[in-house]
Amino acid sequence: MRIIIVNDYAEMSQRAARIVASHVILKPNSSIGLATGSTPLGMYNALIDLYNQEYIDFSKVTTFNLDEYYGLGSANPQSYHYYMYNNFFKHINIGMANVNIPYGMCKSIEDECNRYEEKIEEVGGIDLQVLGIGRNGHIGFNEPDIKFEAKTHMVNLDEDTINANSRFFKSIEEVPRKAISMGIKTIMRARKILLLAVGKDKAKVIYQMLYGKITPELPASILQLHPDVTMIFDKEAASLLE
Numbered sequence: 001m002r003i004i005i006v007n008d009y010a011e012m013s014q015r016a017a018r019i020v021a022s023h024v025i026l027k028p029n030s031s032i033g034l035a036t037g038s039t040p041l042g043m044y045n046a047l048i049d050l051y052n053q054e055y056i057d058f059s060k061v062t063t064f065n066l067d068e069y070y071g072l073g074s075a076n077p078q079s080y081h082y083y084m085y086n087n088f089f090k091h092i093n094i095g096m097a098n099v100n101i102p103y104g105m106c107k108s109i110e111d112e113c114n115r116y117e118e119k120i121e122e123v124g125g126i127d128l129q130v131l132g133i134g135r136n137g138h139i140g141f142n143e144p145d146i147k148f149e150a151k152t153h154m155v156n157l158d159e160d161t162i163n164a165n166s167r168f169f170k171s172i173e174e175v176p177r178k179a180i181s182m183g184i185k186t187i188m189r190a191r192k193i194l195l196l197a198v199g200k201d202k203a204k205v206i207y208q209m210l211y212g213k214i215t216p217e218l219p220a221s222i223l224q225l226h227p228d229v230t231m232i233f234d235k236e237a238a239s240l241l242e
């Protein structure tokens with residue numbers, strides 16, 4: 001595991017973007033797993049800059065997002081489809097046919113989850129998976145007490161996640177209670193993992209993830225067992241580490 005501690009959010013975003021960019025440059029048809037939330041926004045901006053400077057070509061890249069709220073369509077501004085399109089995809093030359101995000105309005109959850117897993121298999125697996133981390137230790141929407149062996153599946157969102165994500169909605173009542181998420185098994189199969197975290201409110205979970213027991217109570221603790229993980233933290237998120 002490689003841990004990089006940087007001064008601030010801007011530096012984390014630049015470092016993360018360079019890692020993603022190097023994958024795309026070395027393997028133009030890379031499959032990249034993507035996250036939403038506040039943390040990777042700066043990385044997306046930095047990648048857009050690199051694209052505008054003609055360092056990277058996304059035309060052969062395939063992406064797989066970690067998750068989507070159940071019941072939100074792609075036109076809904078709170079959906080992760082909408083977030084990804086507006087914050088990243090519309091600014092680069094990715095083919096929208098190569099973009100994969102679980103479909104929150106699917107008729108059959110089981111079919112949608114199977115389809116998603118098959119699609120990942122079809123491209124030969126995920127080369128690099130970008131992750132954020134929830135204050136409760138979730139990665140994707142794999143909430144505490146999830147089964148480590150789960151693949152893409154429907155999840156019930158934890159109270160802490162609903163509270164944390166309510167900042168994106170008009171009221172907490174509007175936050176969906178369910179989501180479709182890649183499972184821990186899907187995430188752990190990625191050849192490389194890049195986890196990003198910033199801010200004081202992540203410090204405790206970062207410490208627990210790295211030094212605590214490997215337990216479904218803290219889903220991100222499983223990353224201790226992945227053979228190729230890079231983590232980038234700002235000073236505040238890393239403040240409890242030695």
Ligand code: F6R
Pocket residue numbers: 034035036037038039040066067131132133134135138139140141
């Ligand atoms: C997002 C996701 C979540 C977030 C996590 C941190 O697709 O899967 O696990 O990465 O909730 O969110 P932020 O970055 O908003 O603190």
